[in-house]
Amino acid sequence: xxxxxxxxxxxxxxxxxxxxxxxxxxxxxxxxxxxxxxxxxxxxxxxxxxxxxxxxxxxxxxxxxxxxxxxxxxxxxxxxxxxxxxxxxxxxxxxxxxxxxxxxxxxxxxxxxxxxxxxxxxxxxxxxxxxxxxxxx
Amino acid sequence: xxxxxxxxxxxxxxxxxxxxxxxxxxxxxxxxxxxxxxxxxxxxxxxxxxxxxxxxxxxxxxxxxxxxxxxxxxxxxxxxxxxxxxxxxxxxxxxxxxxxxxxxxxxxxxxxxxxxxxxxxxxxxxxx
Numbered sequence: 001x002x003x004x005x006x007x008x009x010x011x012x013x014x015x016x017x018x019x020x021x022x023x024x025x026x027x028x029x030x031x032x033x034x035x036x037x038x039x040x041x042x043x044x045x046x047x048x049x050x051x052x053x054x055x056x057x058x059x060x061x062x063x064x065x066x067x068x069x070x071x072x073x074x075x076x077x078x079x080x081x082x083x084x085x086x087x088x089x090x091x092x093x094x095x096x097x098x099x100x101x102x103x104x105x106x107x108x109x110x111x112x113x114x115x116x117x118x119x120x121x122x123x124x125x126x127x128x129x130x131x132x133x134x135x136x137x
Numbered sequence: 138x139x140x141x142x143x144x145x146x147x148x149x150x151x152x153x154x155x156x157x158x159x160x161x162x163x164x165x166x167x168x169x170x171x172x173x174x175x176x177x178x179x180x181x182x183x184x185x186x187x188x189x190x191x192x193x194x195x196x197x198x199x200x201x202x203x204x205x206x207x208x209x210x211x212x213x214x215x216x217x218x219x220x221x222x223x224x225x226x227x228x229x230x231x232x233x234x235x236x237x238x239x240x241x242x243x244x245x246x247x248x249x250x251x252x253x254x255x256x257x258x259x260x261x262x263x264x265x
Contacts, residue, residue: 065189066186077162078212081155107141108139
C-alpha cells in the first residue's frame with residue numbers, strides 16, 4: 001500500500017507477490033488497487049462504522065470515494081439539510097439533534113443546462129445550501 | 138435542478154446527517170408509475186468530499202463577488218479564489234503526468250510527489 005502513498009501505520013500492507021515483482025508497474029499498480037478494493041469490502045467497513053473509527057481507514061476510504069467520484073461524475077446530487085447543523089452547535093454548546101432522514105431533500109443538477117434561469121425558482125434556498133465552506137470541516 | 142429521492146433499499150436511505158453535502162450515483166430511475174406520482178430515485182449513491190469534486194469534476198469557475206468556486210456550472214463551494222488557482226494547477230499537472238504514464242506505462246507514478254500530494258489533499262480535504 002505504501003506504493004500508492006497510504007499511511008505508513010497501515011497494518012494491512014500487502015507483500016508483493018512473486019508474480020508481480022518483475023511485472024510491469026501498471027500491473028503492479030492494478031494489483032494494489034484490487035487489494036484496496038478488497039480491503040474496502042472487508043477490513044475497512046467495520047472500522048469505519050464502529051464507534052471509534054480508525055483514522056487511517058477513514059483516510060484510505062476518502063481516496064476510494066474520490067476514485068468513485070471521478071468515475072461517476074457528472075452524476076452528482078446535492079444534499080439539503082432542513083436546518084444547518086451549526087444553529088444547534090453554536091447556541092450554548094448543546095449536542096445537535098440527529099437529522100431525520102425523511103426531512104432531507106436531494107437535488108440533482110445533472111440536467112442543469114448551464115442557464116441560471118432554470119434554478120431561479122429555488123435560488124434562495126440553494127444559495128444557502130450550496131455554500132459549503134472548504135475551510136469548515 | 139430537479140428534486141430526487143434515494144431508493145428505499147439504498148444503504149444511505151436511513152442516513153440523516155451527511156458529513157459532506159454531495160453524493161454521486163450510478164443509476165437514476167423513475168419509480169411510482171404514471172400520473173403525477175412518479176418520483177425520480179437514485180438507486181446507488183456514495184458520499185463524496187469537496188476536493189474530489191474539485192479535482193475530478195467538471196470545469197471550474199470562480200465567482201469573485203461572493204468568493205465561491207463552481208464545479209460544472211452548479212456545484213458551489215465557498216472558497217478563496219486562490220483555491221481555484223491551486224486546483225487548476227494541480228489538474229494541469231495531473232494531466233501531464235497521466236500523459237507521461239500513458240505514453241510509457243512502465244513509468245512508475247505511484248510515489249510521484251504530485252500523486253502523494255493529491256492523495257494527501259483527498260485524505261485531509263485540504264486541511265493538511
